[in-house]
Amino acid sequence: MKTEEIIKGILNGDHRSIARAITIVENEPTEGQKIITSIFPRTGRAHIIGLTGSGGAGKSTLIEKIVREYRQQNRTVGVIAVDPTSPFTGGAFLGDRIRMQELSTDESVFIRSMASRNYPGGLARATKDAVKVLDAAGKDVILVETVGAGQSEIDVMRVAQTIVVVHAPGLGDEIQAIKAGLMEIADIFVVNKADRENANKTVMDIQAILQLSNVENPWKPSVLKTVALTGEGVPELVDKLKEHRNYLEQNPGTKRALLKSIAEEELIESIKEKTAVLIIEDLRNEGKLDDLLKRILKKEIDPASAAEELLKEKLRKN
Amino acid sequence: MQEKAKIRVLIAKPGLDSHDRGAKVVARALRDAGMEVIYTGLRQTPEQIAETALQEDVDVLGLSILSGAHKTLFPRIMNLLRKKGLTDIMVFAGGIIPEEDVAEMKKLGIEQIFGPGTTTDAIIKYVFDNVRKRD
Numbered sequence: 012m013k014t015e016e017i018i019k020g021i022l023n024g025d026h027r028s029i030a031r032a033i034t035i036v037e038n039e040p041t042e043g044q045k046i047i048t049s050i051f052p053r054t055g056r057a058h059i060i061g062l063t064g065s066g067g068a069g070k071s072t073l074i075e076k077i078v079r080e081y082r083q084q085n086r087t088v089g090v091i092a093v094d095p096t097s098p099f100t101g102g103a104f105l106g107d108r109i110r111m112q113e114l115s116t117d118e119s120v121f122i123r124s125m126a127s128r129n130y131p132g133g134l135a136r137a138t139k140d141a142v143k144v145l146d147a148a149g150k151d152v153i154l155v156e157t158v159g160a161g162q163s164e165i166d167v168m169r170v171a172q173t174i175v176v177v178h179a180p181g182l183g184d185e186i187q188a189i190k191a192g193l194m195e196i197a198d199i200f201v202v203n204k205a206d207r208e209n210a211n212k213t214v215m216d217i218q219a220i221l222q223l224s225n226v227e228n229p230w231k232p233s234v235l236k237t238v239a240l241t242g243e244g245v246p247e248l249v250d251k252l253k254e255h256r257n258y259l260e261q262n263p264g265t266k267r268a269l270l271k272s273i274a275e276e277e278l279i280e281s282i283k284e285k286t287a288v289l290i291i292e293d294l295r296n297e298g299k300l301d302d303l304l305k306r307i308l309k310k311e312i313d314p315a316s317a318a319e320e321l322l323k324e325k326l327r328k329n
Numbered sequence: 330m331q332e333k334a335k336i337r338v339l340i341a342k343p344g345l346d347s348h349d350r351g352a353k354v355v356a357r358a359l360r361d362a363g364m365e366v367i368y369t370g371l372r373q374t375p376e377q378i379a380e381t382a383l384q385e386d387v388d389v390l391g392l393s394i395l396s397g398a399h400k401t402l403f404p405r406i407m408n409l410l411r412k413k414g415l416t417d418i419m420v421f422a423g424g425i426i427p428e429e430d431v432a433e434m435k436k437l438g439i440e441q442i443f444g445p446g447t448t449t450d451a452i453i454k455y456v457f458d459n460v461r462k463r464d
Binding site: 026027029030031033034038096097100101102103104105106108109112113115116121122123124126128 | 334335337356357359360361362363364365366367368369370373374376377380381383384385386413414
């Protein structure tokens with residue numbers, strides 16, 4: 012498919028075009044950028060929801076039920092499920108979709124599995140662009156599920172407007188919940204597998220930690236209980252998701268600040284990425300990297316100072 | 330920085346048999362060979378498989394079936410792939426597919442049948458040697 016065809020297809024909501032576009036933004040920076048540049052003005056409508064939490068908490072199963080609920084309300088939905096790439100083999104087993112397969116034939120739902128490709132933080136580098144494609148394609152709600160290591164999925168902030176942290180009772184010491192970042196980023200906490208007997212304790216533990224928080228926030232994160240396997244608690248969760256969306260709409264200052272910080276993160280990251288490509292290419296071609304590597308191995312200079320030296324010279328020339 | 334394009338594979342289980350150990354072994358082997366593998370889980374309809382292949386934009390589709398329903402299901406799957414314009418995907422199959430049915434399956438467009446006893450190395454090599462990058 013030609014790029015122009017793909018762009019037209021995306022704006023028409025065509026699934027094949029969406030699929031091709033996501034592959035291109037994953038693999039081909041130049042063509043990918045053409046697509047994003049064209050569709051960017053048509054983004055900004057979707058409600059983007061990030062879900063993170065430990066592996067085994069039930070995120071994928073929960074997402075399947077959330078999608079069904081939105082579909083009951085006639086909303087169209089996109090799902091991006093990110094799983095880790097093996098740092099040793101470069102391969103990945105993308106197994107989140109298994110829980111959502113019955114949705115495959117719903118024409119209003121688009122599900123895509125992405126491998127993290129060793130990008131840090133829980134998302135894949137191309138996830139933000141994949142979200143833009145789904146947004147421009149007209150999906151009302153986009154759910155992004157991140158790699159389930161549970162402790163450092165802060166990257167989900169940079170793409171989502173509403174962040175849901177999913178817990179399950181018995182996944183370990185509740186102290187897990189206090190680990191840096193997870194408590195602070197959640198707009199909504201979900202305790203899934205709430206049919207287990209220590210579920211109420213988990214809810215109380217989270218509420219207790221929230222009360223200790225010093226952060227001033229007009230939006231008070233709630234703690235909801237769900238049983239993803241049966242769908243219990245999901246309508247209430249979707250209500251809460253919509254409530255957060257409304258809160259953002261009614262507080263344009265908050266929404267603007269949120270969108271601004273998301274955009275700023277992305278801009279800075281793009282600058283870093285492009286700068287690195289340009290400068291490192293040059294340095295490699297000029298043989299400068301090798302020279303400094305020899306000196307580092309001889310312990311004549313440390314890597315950080317070596318980088319400074321290289322950059323000073325490079326920037327002076329320009 | 331440009332990523333070397335990964336090979337994306339869909340391993341699917343059409344029909345009603347619940348024997349997926351082989352499918353999972355193949356999936357893991359392909360992952361360990363550096364590919365990105367999506368597994369559908371059990372009891373997939375041809376419609377589910379074809380639409381999944383489209384959404385995931387895979388390069389390769391592996392069909393695992395042990396129920397004997399391949400002569401009914403494979404033509405439907407290949408038809409749907411064609412209807413959706415997914416003619417560039419490499420399709421192979423495995424499981425229990427009798428020798429006398431292999432020629433018929435290949436005529437449908439299934440490139441290889443990897444029967445019991447096939448090594449995962451053979452499958453990996455076949456994919457690397459024959460995969461076509463999507464257009």
